[in-house]
Amino acid sequence: MSDISYTLKVSRRSKYARLKMVPREGLVVVVPEGYDRKQIPVLLKRYEEWIRRAAGRLERQQPDEHPLLPGGLPSSVVFRSVGEEWRVEYDPALRKRVERNGDGGSSVLLPVEDARRDDAREHLLLWLRKRASVILLPMLEERSRALGLRYASAGVRLQKSRWGSCSGRGRITLNTKLLFLPPELARYIMTHELCHTAEMNHSGSFWRLVQRHDPDFRQHDRAMRDAWKYVPGWVSGHYL
Incomplete structure (x- = not known):
């Protein structure tokens, strides 16, 4: 070896x-x-x-990647959690980020040259956090109401290793990367964290509560072991 x-x-x-x-x-x-x-x-x-x-x-x-530009940046981004696809364009003539939605689909224009990879990636990550707030937080609220499990507050962060967390005060934090997961796995993470509002540890009572709200939790939990494969490399700075 x-x-x-x-x-x-x-x-x-x-x-x-x-x-x-x-x-x-x-x-x-x-x-x-x-x-x-x-x-x-x-x-x-x-x-x-x-x-x-x-x-x-x-x-x-490894899932099929959408076409990448020579610098390793994406020409499109897909959010599997909600089935959204965005075309990504880089335009240094712009003064700020622009989102467009029309018959031709959705696109985001970034005020930077694609050759300036690090700057472009920072603009992309800022946009990801915005989309995560717009998409994931309403999903969490809907799941909370459906399960009857309330939380005190919620936010999103771009985290390296944790998909989500719940503090002792009931604040739930979701990883921005949940955007890229299949919907059933994103829902499972939300269910998991919402159950922590009632059971803060991983005791038998906690897992019974999870099972009550997600009968397929074992299958979903196993699938989460390989869930990082859904996250594009550029999100973590791993370029081709």
Whole structure:
């Protein structure tokens, strides 16, 4: 396994070394502080078969990407959660972002050159947060009313690893990346967080409450393990 590439991450919380396969990153080796890095080749050799199977599974699971511009930026964006598709155009002559909706579909025009990749990505992320507030927060409110589970307040954030959270005071935060998930998975995350307004831990009572409101929660929970495959690489800064 000496020819395999991987990303090394040191974690203060980890008590032992572990491997994980991450969409668009590939193999990630997580080790605790003070770990003898000379043991990594031994670790890779021990789990060689798992690595090959996981890599193959990840490759098969990657969804088809919409066409990307030469700099790795999107020419269109699809929000699976609601079936929206937007054409993306980059125009440095503009002074501010413009959204257009018509018979030809929806488009967003960004006031930047596509060649200025980092600037263009920042404009895209700001637009994503706006769309997330417009789309996800009403979805959460509708789900809350349907389930009879109320929350104190809600917001959206572009988070790296958490799909959602619920504070002890009943504030629910949703990851902007939920926009890219299939609707049943986005609803599952909202159901999960709304159930935390009644049960703050992951006890048996919590999961029974989840099951009451989502009989297919086990299937949805398993699907969430690979849900990052739905998020385009440019959202996290992983360009082709």
